[in-house]
Amino acid sequence: MNQSTIKIDVLLDLNKVPEQINWVASDSSAEMVQQAKAMCITFWDGAEKTAMRIDLWTKDMMVDEMADFYYQMLMSMADTFKKATQQQEMSNDLKTFAKGFYEKFRTIQLKEQQ
Numbered sequence: 001m002n003q004s005t006i007k008i009d010v011l012l013d014l015n016k017v018p019e020q021i022n023w024v025a026s027d028s029s030a031e032m033v034q035q036a037k038a039m040c041i042t043f044w045d046g047a048e049k050t051a052m053r054i055d056l057w058t059k060d061m062m063v064d065e066m067a068d069f070y071y072q073m074l075m076s077m078a079d080t081f082k083k084a085t086q087q088q089e090m091s092n093d094l095k096t097f098a099k100g101f102y103e104k105f106r107t108i109q110l111k112e113q114q
Contacts, residue, residue: 008039010056018058037061038069067105074098 004027011020021036028034038057045052057066075098082091 013059018056021056021058037065040073064109067102067109071098071102071105074101 004025006025007023009022010018011022013019021039022033023036023039024030024033038061039054041054043052044050061069075095078091078094078098081094082088
């Protein structure tokens with residue numbers, strides 16, 4: 001049996017706000033430590049039937065980047081859900097929601113810039 005390790009280091013400021021997120025995976029093709037501005041990790045506790053989450057973002061994560069990040073996460077979750085369940089219609093519904101979410105965000109951003 002193979003084992004893979006993912007290591008995440010979070011550099012915090014004095015107020016414990018993330019300044020930098022670095023990660024490396026033992027099975028990754030990337031040879032160097034990777035930097036990220038945000039991360040969302042969710043673990044499923046089968047015994048408790050609950051999701052345990054770790055959501056972090058750095059001080060320099062811009063609002064428009066956060067919207068892009070969430071849009072891409074929702075789209076990839078839809079793909080993963082389809083792959084795991086074969087529920088094409090539900091996957092499409094989630095993608096439709098993600099697109100609407102992103103379009104609404106962009107509309108709000110444009111109004112705020114005027």
